[in-house]
Amino acid sequence: MKSTRRTFLAGASALGAGTLLIAAGTGRFGTAWAQDGKTLVFAAAGTVTSSWDPSSHTIAPQITAEALVFGRLTKCLMKPDNPGEILPDLALEWKVIDKFTLEYKLRQGVKFHDGKEFKAEDVKATYEYASQPSRPASAWYPGQVEVEIVDDYTVRLKTEKFGYPALNFWYVSAFLPILSAKDVADPNVLKQRPNGTGAFRYAETKGDQIVFKSNDTFYDGKPEIETLLWTYVPDANTRVLGLLNGQYHLTERLEPEQYESLKAQANIVTNSSLSSENKYLHFRCNKPPFDDVRVRLAAAHAIDRDQVLAVVGEAAKASSSHISPVKFGYVDVPNYPKYDPELCQKLLAEAGFPKGAGLPELEYITSVGFYPKTREYGELITAMLQEQGFPVKLTTLEPAAWEEQIYRRADGQGPGHIIDVGWITGSPEPDLVLRPNYHSKFALINGINDAEIDASLDKERNAGSTEERLKVLQEETLPLLAAKVPSLSLFSSVFLRAMSKNLEGAYFYPNGPIDLSKAKLS
Amino acid sequence: MAFAIEFFLRRISQGLVIVILVAFVIFTLLRVVPGDPIRIILGPMTPASVLEETAKNLGLRDPLLVQFGRFMGQVATGDLGRSFIRGVQGGSAGGSQDAKGYNPESRASVAELIGHALPYSLQLAALGVFFALLIAVPLGLAAGLRAGKWPDRLGLYVSSLFVSLPNIWVGVVLIFLLSAKTGLLPAIGYQGFAYTIIPAMVLAIELSPVMIRAISVSVAANLGEVYFDVGMVRGLSYRTMVGKHVLRNAAVPLLNLFGAQMIGMLLGGLFVVEYIFSYPGIGMLTINAVFQRDFPIIQAVAILASGALVAINMLVDFASTTIDRRLKF
DSSP, X not given: OOOOXXXXXXXXXXXXXXXXXXXHHHSOOTTTTTOSSSEEEEEESSOXXXXXXXXXXXXXXXXXXXXXXXXXXXXXXXXXXXXXXXXESSEEEEEEEETTEEEEEEOSSOBOTTSOBOOHHHHHHHHHHHTSTTSGGGGGSSSOOEEEEEETTEEEEEOGGGTSOGGGXXXXXXXXXXXXXXXXXXXXXXXXXXXXXXXXXXEEEEXXXXXXXXXXXOTTOXXXXXXXXXXXXXXXXXXXXXHHTTXXXXXXXXXXXXXXXXXXXXXXXXXXXXXXXXXXXXXXXXXXXXXXXXXXXXXXXXXXXXXXXXXXXXXXXXXXXXXXXXXXXXXXXTTOOOOOHHHHHHHHHHTTOGGGTTOOOEEEEEEXXXXXXXXXXXXXXXXXXXXXXOOEEEEEEOHHHHHHHHSOOTTSOOSSSEEEEEEOOSSSOTHHHHHHHHSTTTXXXXXXXXXXXXXXXXXXXXXXXXXXXXXXXXXXXXXXXXXXXXXXXXEEXXXXXXXXXXXXXXXXXXXXXXXXXXXXXX | OHHHHHHHHHHHHHHHHHHHHHHHHHHXXXXXXXXXXXXXXXXXXXXXXXXXXXXXXXXXXXXXHHXXXXXXXXXXXXXXXXXXEEETTOOOEEOXXXXXXXXXXXXXXXXXXXXXXXXXXXXXXXXXXXXXXXXXXXXXXXXXXXXXXXXXXXXXXXXXXXXXXXXXXXXXXXXXXXXXXXXXXXXXXXXXXXGGHHHHHHHHHXXXXXXHHHHHHHXXXXXXXXXXXXXXXXXXXXXXXXXXXXXXXXXXXXXXXXXXXXHHHHHHHHHHHHHHHTOOSHHHHHHHHHHTXXXXXXXXXXXXXXXXHHHHHHHHHHHHHXXXXXXXX
């Protein structure tokens, strides 16, 4: 048989059409498979851990997943215009009894997903277990705590024995998940499945997909969404494409370009909100040259943060403070280091490094592939520092390698000299950021050891009232951190999300969790 | 029969050496590049002392050769170990600490993880090769039989086009066109066989250029051989000569190509394609393991991949000698 262009094209067309017909016959059409109106598919950017015990980890994606399942004593929406507002959740009332005692009146008639009734014993078991220093998530607790059961529905948090004011739980209680006392008694059960009082109950894990079902007995009414598929999708482009073809209804941590392009899509709604995350450049303060505050300040004055903001675009908001605007006590600090090359040179000369002469080679370590634009603004900052005479080289690492480089080692030292890190925590409580990073007892990354900073952090923590604490934070602690710059906060992160236009009623917390209890898919 | 036994014995012993070498190189590289898995196993805010103690308990601080010897001893008994990161339910995971420290029993068995992912990858690979053959056989044959004419040029143009398309880009474009825009096919993850079709198309576009060129060159070369002219002179029809002799002889280079090049390309392609499509196969498992420094999974996949390459090459060589008795391996 002699083949011609015509016979060839006819054959190729028939083959192509046949393939597509087979395809259409073997599967449902792409945009229809998750459109039953009762199932919501969330494409998550991060993974959970192998343990469902909330005290076993400090992993942000799992905190997001747990927020669906567990209730908390109180709720903080952390809106920038009123970050300190506290709403009831499992507690209906709360008050200060004395400096070392807080009292909570609990909601009655609430049930855990396994049917057990929620009572004071659960608060006691949770707080006393999770606040033990040996638990990884005790980092979220201001310290160990004793819980006194007044009656089945009244508890008192007592901190005198541990030497800090109970007021430190005022905001943090909106972030600490409440477990069942029955589960706490058996850590093996605790890690196998989450059992809370929240709007969704855990059903099963299928590989990288977690199935949650609506909680019929949720105190605030059964959610309209019956099934929530929490799907880990590591690649940001895949998450966007899945949203475009209707397989996902909601996705998070978008790159600014993706966010921009999704704005033009008719079936997609974009959402951005200020987060509780700040992006920092931590200086290793316990080794030269950044053990000298003048060199740290010089570096801070070499960086034009407006240019950094221009590079990061919609994923960043200007802030001049070491905490995010959704944290209690936030204020744009007047003495926060501004771009000032002259002052930079003056400080370098005072420190004995005129125009950078004599400085050792400095390594600036950043990650690529998790936070937006880190490579781009890393290169920009490197150029700015080099312009002022800092001999900086930029090291970009993928997230796993970067994570291993961040924290100080057993000998107190960490690799490199400048580390790019984001720090995100729930609740408006500022100490979740300030103590781990700037108190010499912890100083997890920068290794700062400064008696004045320690004293100021202790002073704000030990304040007798929220008013007094606010004053100390805004007038002493935050300005002191700006003056001593153990790290430079570059900006506050803005979280970029996108969702199907059929999804309504979701509320996004600034630290990642999503309240879907009132959400519906039309 | 004696030839077959001698052939397989020799090739298996050579293959074992290659697999052990590959295992050692991967094992060493994993421990030399930055990224200590212990921080990921236990979580970012774990005290340094706990990190070190757990690392010692896991043997991660032993000398490299000691670690490798222990690992190969395990593998010899058929035990590929447990994932550092993934829980028993198999999902990707970050770091956490059980109430009594790190418990390896709470982590998934690597063999089970691979056993669960492998069928998905085999299905994707098979469909990818099938689609590639659908493209390559007609184009390659036509190009070989009509050397210098338009089918030959068409084969060249299609090969050149396909070989210059990055598979990540092709994947994104196909998802966009066939799934997001037209809704013809599903694309992300896996809920049924239809989810394999678009990723297989991407694989096929990557594999077919090599096949097209190999088939066309091989067929054209056979048409120029003396036996072809002799056959025609002796009265055999063109169709008989092509169908019974040319195709058979042209299959040997294609088989060799499949062993030497295609399997490597297929494996590499699977890794990228599965990641783009969030397809739950070996590629996705491995890429996540690399991100999470999950050494046991990476090591096991490397051993299995090199073992598969060795085995397939061995079978290809054996098949080639069966087809063409002049060949010796």
